[in-house]
Amino acid sequence: MKFKNILLVCAATMMLSACAxxxxxxxxxxxxxxxxxxxEKLRIEMTKEQVEFVLGKPVVADSFDHDTWYYLYQMKRGMKKRGEDFRKELVIKFKEGKVSEVIGDFELSEEFETPLDQ
Incomplete structure (x- = not known):
């Protein structure tokens, strides 16, 4: 009798796991x-307002360093069929209220080093 119960539980477990x-x-x-x-619209020496217009407000603005903005994006997939989980990051550093450096998972355009004023 015990063997039949164990066999029944194992069979039910296998059938239910197939429905996952x-x-x-x-x-x-x-x-x-x-x-x-x-x-790619970012340029060196853009103001904070211009960056906010292009990219939106940052997810994190450093509380101790107001000249560093963090743009983070993370996708946690519910099902593996739709792809892998991923995370992208972009850090923008300002000097005297203008973009001085951009670091992250995105490639910048060739015109990045050319300020908008020129």
């Missing part, structure tokens, strides 16, 4: 989604 892909799980995006074409 039928359960819908949503993707969870967090942070600022940055499009490549928007990042």
């Amino acid at each position: 892909d039928w359960i819908f799980r949503i993707d969870i995006p967090q942070g600022n989604f940055l499009d490549k074409k928007d990042v």
Whole structure:
């Protein structure tokens, strides 16, 4: 009798585990989604207002250093079929209220080193 119960439990477990892909799980995006074409609009010596107009408000503004902005985006996939989880980051540093350095997972345009005024 015990053997039949164990066999029944094992069979039920295997059948239910096969249905795991039928359960819908949503993707969870967090942070600022940055499009490549928007990042390519960045130029050296842009003001903070101009950067905010192009990229939006940063997710994190450093409390101790008001001249560093962090744009973070993370996607946690609900189902592996839709792709892998990923994280993208862009850090913008300002000097005297103007962009001095941009670091992160995005490639900058060739015109980045050319200020908008020229």
